[in-house]
Amino acid sequence: METKYDNLVDQLEEILEKNRDAEKGYRKAAENADSHSLKSYFENKASERAQFNNALKREMVANYDDIDDDSSFTGSIHRAWMDVKAFFSGDDDEAMLEEAIRGDKAAVEEYDEVLDDTHLPSSIATLIREQKTKIRTDLNKIKSMEDLA
Template sequence: METYTEKIGSKLNELLEKNYDAEKGYKKASENTENLSLKNFFQRKAQERYNFGHEIKSELQTFGEEPDKGGSFTGSMHRTWMDVKAIFSSDNEEAMLEEAIRGEKASVEEYEDVLNEMSLPDSTKNLLLNQKNTICNDLNNIKRLEDLND
């Protein structure tokens, strides 16, 4: 039977994997665009997710839990799909933005699931709320970037 700290550790590791995946996806997106605004945006998002990962790792360690290494299978599939869209789409920047929006919406849902699923210590709850709010704010920025490309 899982202890309370193991359950928190498991949920944090799930979010950690999603952040690894998002970081890799944003790096890949920045490599697949020539648009300087988009390239800078994707690079900033990759760095942000890298930072989120380190914050989650630190939180895991406060519970004595071991951080997972590497990205998830789903994330790898997501990045592969993003590669295919970039290659085969006639308007690949728009496709990448659409995929970024989809990924960010999924991230918000994942954070909300963890925040609502169990009672978390204040430090963990505040960390996850701050990260979720940053993602929500950037969703609006992505939508604005998409409008600029129309």
């Protein structure tokens, strides 16, 4: 039987996994982007997601002893990533921006779900809120970039 603690750790590990996937996707998008500014933007987004994970891992280790950084997730998550990877592997800048928008919207929703947990340690809640705010800011920037593409 899964406890509230287990469920919370699972949710945080899913965020770690999705941020790793987003980092890979943004790196691939940077390779495929035509625009120099878009390449730079995607590279920065990839680095940011890596930083998100490093910070979240530190907080998880400080609050929980048994995090499983290499945990495996459901097939649906993997399939969703494969869809993201396919979009980011394309060579159309506008399609990659659209996929970045979709991915960031999904990330905000996932962060909101974690923040709904009343058992979330305050240090992790603060970090999750900060990361979510950065993702939302990026989402607005991506939307404006898409309008220019």
